[in-house]
Amino acid sequence: xxNMKKVFLAFIILGTCATVFAEEGESIVFNSSTGNYLxxxxxxxxxKFEQLIFIPTTKINPxxxxxxxxxxxxxxxxxxxxxxxRDSQQAIRLLIFDPVSSVTTNLPNIPLNAPPGKxxxxxxxxxxxxxxxxLWNARxxxxxxxxxxxxxxxxxxxxxxxxxxxxxxFGFNSRDLPGIILAAVxxxxxxxxxxxxxxxxxxxxxxxxxxxTELVTKKNFVPRPAAVPAxxxxxxxxSAVLLDRIQTQMHTWIGMELLDATYSSQLDRYFAAAADxxxxxxxxxxxxxxxxxxxxxxxxxxxxxxDDEKExxxxxxxxxxKSKRIQIDRxxxxxxxxxxxxxxxxxxxxxxx
Amino acid sequence: xxxPNQLTITISGGTTTEPWHKKHDPEHTQANLPYxxxxxxxxxxxxxxxxxxITTDVTSDSGGHVHTNGRxxxxxxxxxxxxxxxxxxxxxxPGTTDGSGVFAFxxxxxxxxxxxxxxxxxxxxxxxxxxxxxxxxxGLMLLDENPxxxxxxxxxxxxxxxxxxSQAAMVQIINLAHSYRVDKAFNKQLMKINDSSLIKxxxxxxxxxxxxxxxxxxxxxxxxxxxxxxxxxxRNTLFxxxxxxxxxxxxxxxxxxxxxxxxxxxxxxx
Numbered sequence: 359x360x361n362m363k364k365v366f367l368a369f370i371i372l373g374t375c376a377t378v379f380a381e382e383g384e385s386i387v388f389n390s391s392t393g394n395y396l397x398x399x400x401x402x403x404x405x406k407f408e409q410l411i412f413i414p415t416t417k418i419n420p421x422x423x424x425x426x427x428x429x430x431x432x433x434x435x436x437x438x439x440x441x442x443x444r445d446s447q448q449a450i451r452l453l454i455f456d457p458v459s460s461v462t463t464n465l466p467n468i469p470l471n472a473p474p475g476k477x478x479x480x481x482x483x484x485x486x487x488x489x490x491x492x493l494w495n496a497r498x499x500x501x502x503x504x505x506x507x508x509x510x511x512x513x514x515x516x517x518x519x520x521x522x523x524x525x526x527x528f529g530f531n532s533r534d535l536p537g538i539i540l541a542a543v544x545x546x547x548x549x550x551x552x553x554x555x556x557x558x559x560x561x562x563x564x565x566x567x568x569x570x571t572e573l574v575t576k577k578n579f580v581p582r583p584a585a586v587p588a589x590x591x592x593x594x595x596x597s598a599v600l601l602d603r604i605q606t607q608m609h610t611w612i613g614m615e616l617l618d619a620t621y622s623s624q625l626d627r628y629f630a631a632a633a634d635x636x637x638x639x640x641x642x643x644x645x646x647x648x649x650x651x652x653x654x655x656x657x658x659x660x661x662x663x664x665d666d667e668k669e670x671x672x673x674x675x676x677x678x679x680k681s682k683r684i685q686i687d688r689x690x691x692x693x694x695x696x697x698x699x700x701x702x703x704x705x706x707x708x709x710x711x
Numbered sequence: 712x713x714x715p716n717q718l719t720i721t722i723s724g725g726t727t728t729e730p731w732h733k734k735h736d737p738e739h740t741q742a743n744l745p746y747x748x749x750x751x752x753x754x755x756x757x758x759x760x761x762x763x764x765i766t767t768d769v770t771s772d773s774g775g776h777v778h779t780n781g782r783x784x785x786x787x788x789x790x791x792x793x794x795x796x797x798x799x800x801x802x803x804x805p806g807t808t809d810g811s812g813v814f815a816f817x818x819x820x821x822x823x824x825x826x827x828x829x830x831x832x833x834x835x836x837x838x839x840x841x842x843x844x845x846x847x848x849x850g851l852m853l854l855d856e857n858p859x860x861x862x863x864x865x866x867x868x869x870x871x872x873x874x875x876x877s878q879a880a881m882v883q884i885i886n887l888a889h890s891y892r893v894d895k896a897f898n899k900q901l902m903k904i905n906d907s908s909l910i911k912x913x914x915x916x917x918x919x920x921x922x923x924x925x926x927x928x929x930x931x932x933x934x935x936x937x938x939x940x941x942x943x944x945x946r947n948t949l950f951x952x953x954x955x956x957x958x959x960x961x962x963x964x965x966x967x968x969x970x971x972x973x974x975x976x977x978x979x980x981x
Contacts, residue, residue: 403927403966452952474882475860478889495895499886499957502879510956514896516948544955548948555962555973556927558980560735575960575978 383407384559384566386573393417393447395573399566402557413550415578418450419443420543422582424689426536426696427665432591433462433531437489438584440543441525448545449519453528454579455541457506459587461498462531463487471504485509489529496528509586519546535600535700536693537588537607540614542579583616585693597644597701598636604697605629608690616687625651625694641705648698655691662691663699717753720763722746722831722840730774730824730846730913732932733924739800743819744844745790748831750812757812763833765816766803774824774847775909778869778919785827785844786819808833820846823921824913848912851875851934854884854904861888864940865905869919872910877934880907880976884937887957887974896949903940905971906931927967930980938964939972 387396395412421441429435442450460467463484468477478499485496488509495514498507511528513519520526552574553559559567589607592599605626611617632647655662686694724746731739750761767785776782786800806814818829824847831840854874856863866873876884888902908931909915914923915931923929930936939961942950946963950972954961960975 401966402924402929451948452955454956456958474885475857475889478886479893482890482893497890497894497953497956499890500882502958504882508956508958512896512949512952512956514949544952546948552962554966555964555971556930556966558930558962558973558975561979563735571979575975 386566386569397551397553397570399553399559399570401554403554410551410553412552412573413547414573415448415451415545415547415550416580417447417547418543418545418580419446420450420580420582422453422541422543422584424536424585426585426693428700429531433533434535434587435529435531436536436586437527437529439525439527440520442520442522444523446522446545448547449513449521450543451513451519451546452510452544452579453512453541454508454510454543455539455584455586456508457501457539457586457588458509458532459506459534459537459590460532461488461507461509461587462533468498468507470500470506481507487530489527491526491528494526494528513546517546517548532587533591534587535589535591535604535697536585538583538611538614538616538690538693539586539588540581541584541586543582544579583614583687583689585689589697591700595704597641597705598633600701600704601629601633601636601648604694604701605633607697608694611687611690616690618685621685625654628654636705645702645705648702652695652698655686655695658685659688659691662688662695664692717837718750718758718761718833718835719753719838720748720750720831720833720836720840722748722829722842724818724829724842725844726842727845727847727849728818728820729848730911730932731820731822733822733922734929739786739819743786743788743817746816746818746829746842748806748808748814748816748833748840750808750814750833750836757808757810759808759810759812761808761812761833761835763806763808763814763831764803765806765814766830766832767818768802768828768830769821770826770828773826774911774913775870775872775875776823776825776916776921777871780919781921782823782825783821783921785821785829785846787829788817788819790815790817818844820844821921822914822923823916824848824909824911845911846913848877848908848933851877851908851910851912852881853910854881854907857888858901860892861902861904863904865938870909870915870917873906873908873915874904874937875908875910875912875934876937876976880935880937883957883959883976884974887954887959887976890957891953894953896953897941900941905938905940907937908932908934927964930973935975935977936980937974937976939974942972943970945970 385398397410401408423439425437481498485498488496490496494511497510501508561571589603628647628651632644635644725744750758769784784802787804788800808814827844829842891902915928917926951961962973964973
């Protein structure tokens with residue numbers, strides 16, 4: 359019997375092909391010349407092997423440019439320009455931000471962790487306030503666990519999408535300060551073939567099933583770093599607490615390869631000193647430590663404190679000096695400087711020591 | 712003196728286990744429970760070399776299966792000196808108590824969820840001993856009807872409760888259905904929600920044969936997938952992307968006579 363056969367997993371790279379084997383005869387073969395995957399799979403329904411060509415929705419080269427600036431009141435205005443590279447082979451149809459801590463519109467704020475159901479209508483109404491170009495549809499749902507939001511823009515026609523070389527602009531407002539996440543961008547692959555929905559393999563089998571599931575779900579998009587609302591400003595305002603939150607957010611960038619761990623440790627010292635100073639009612643000292651942090655960022659990226667965004671959004675961790683080892687990605691430096699500048703602004707006039 | 716007609720038999724072991732997943736556990740080493748049948752005399756002293764018989768039965772209509780033909784009742788295996796596997800187990804097994812007055816065996820669940828009763832008897836025992844074991848996926852919840860927001864369908868007499876979900880999946884399907892109702896792309900349609908899982912999970916044997924092997928509902932065991940019937944002829948890109956926007960994978964089931972979408976509410980099957 360098929361299910362009695364010993365499962366084994368091997369990853370072989372032979373010339374242009376990478377292969378994952380599982381149950382005897384079941385395999386996933388990547389063809390680097392086409393970018394597609396040849397899937398050999400035993401159909402439980404048809405009782406025979408079948409071959410499928412899975413076309414990933416990743417044959418795109420998107421650039422995601424983020425802008426953020428303080429708008430009216432204490433709101434932060436977030437804007438995004440999504441550009442499809444001229445070398446993209448597919449139209450782009452979907453952009454997803456997850457998690458996003460909050461958004462602000464003229465409507466009442468959506469609470470986190472509301473009972474499922476009717477709240478989705480309220481979220482849809484909120485999404486209608488987002489900057490959304492023609493032919494695109496904004497959506498807002500809860501992130502898994504309902505402790506944040508998942509915001510997306512999708513092309514609202516059955517075919518087509520953002521073509522290579524063109525761009526679209528999205529945006530929204532939030533009271534929260536920016537952090538960085540990896541946005542998901544998906545292309546259009548209408549001819550892609552997948553295993554029939556009612557005979558999917560076991561996603562936890564450690565072999566073919568797991569590889570297949572990850573391929574069609576967790577890996578079927580292109581990630582791009584984006585600044586999104588991530589840091590809630592404490593109310594009543596507390597600069598030490600806010601600095602702790604900014605630092606916690608900053609640490610997540612190490613895993614995204616936007617921040618060098620050693621450099622992060624250097625920043626940590628001044629974060630701790632600044633927060634400690636504010637906790638001990640020494641705002642002048644706190645301000646000096648923050649200024650030191652900002653100088654460190656400016657040393658890495660000359661334009662870290664500039665509003666104008668030169669960043670082209672590609673996920674490359676750029677530095678001004680090409681010969682220099684990258685300590686912090688330019689977008690990360692700009693986000694961090696923005697957040698620190700916000701702390702200083704709120705503390706202006708409160709110097710006591 | 713020991714009165715052979717005044718012996719007492721007791722039975723002890725687990726009370727719950729998960730339904731057997733035949734495809735992923737062909738050796739049946741996971742979905743089973745160790746049990747002991749113990750024989751003592753009127754003074755409470757263990758009795759060795761007593762012949763015992765263990766039988767297993769299943770409660771009709773339990774596990775959400777309101778059909779009876781050929782229902783398997785569980786797999787008993789003599790564990791004495793053996794591994795805990797219950798592969799090829801039987802509904803009735805004989806045994807003999809050891810020096811501690813114990814006969815050890817295992818109970819193995821079937822693919823179908825349900826409530827089983829184990830009965831132990833012995834030569835010379837006054838009364839049989841009974842124990843109940845439930846084969847179930849715990850924590851599944853019924854999706855309530857809400858005709859203004861979505862349409863529940865697919866309930867059939869043999870499986871009257873076909874909309875049970877895990878807690879995390881329940882949140883996903885309710886939110887998805889409500890979003891679908893108000894999303895501009897779908898013209899205020901109601902989402903047509905068909906089978907998810909039975910009340911206690913386990914095999915959803917649409918062919919009424921107590922196994923997932925022969926049917927196309929193999930993934931409907933844990934309350935984390937659901938079938939959607941709004942699209943019956945071909946894939947719909949907008950719907951697939953709508954689902955992805957909610958972190959849900961929509962898989963097209965195009966084989967057979969009733970094409971539909973099979974949603975992985977937590978991005979995994981089985």
